Amino acid sequence: MEQFAKDVSQFVETTAEKVEALIGEGKEVVLFVGRPTCPYCRRFAPKINEVREALGKEIYFINSEDRANEALAAFRAKYNMPTVPGLLVARGGEVRVVCDSSQSVEQIKAFIG
Template sequence: MLNFAEAVKDFERVTAEEAQKRIDSGKKFILFIGRSTCPFCRRFAPKLNNVAKADHLAVAFLNSEDQNDLKAIQDLRSAYSVNTVPGLLVAQNGQIKVVCDSSLSEEAIRDFIA
């Protein structure tokens, strides 16, 4: 199984401001919010990586411990009810869905993103 750094290395790193702009664009946007020090994130990230690779999905990653962006991250998480990490947000055409569940299977992740 991949470690956290390996699992997120192909994800696009974004700031909270960049993530909000992508959400506002209306285009499909998949955002993983997490941190390397979270055991649940370390469990979830490899599964998301496998789904992203298999389905050729672009996934953005927001490090919830980014000290330079903490206030904006908190605001974004609050706005979309991302109460815990790992958080998976999918936005498209003004519709936003969020799940915070590290136990999701790859199949469940795929279904959520679809």
């Protein structure tokens, strides 16, 4: 879990409400949703961090540990993000989501664009 914390420390921690506002403004958003207690998230985080370094993109992060977070639950339902890790990319109001920890760095780069 220490490595997960190190990887996500390079991301911009945010909330579902803030991301929703950015999407509403048509901004580009790359969002990673995960939690340190999820083994798949711990495998995915270093790949996202590598992509961040390679593409020079700002990555937003929401820690999904708090399962009572109703705003996050609604956000995940709206964007069809049933599991974590979740990766959301939004541009000009168009939103794409993938929830697949087995993606390679190259697949993640292609998804982010």
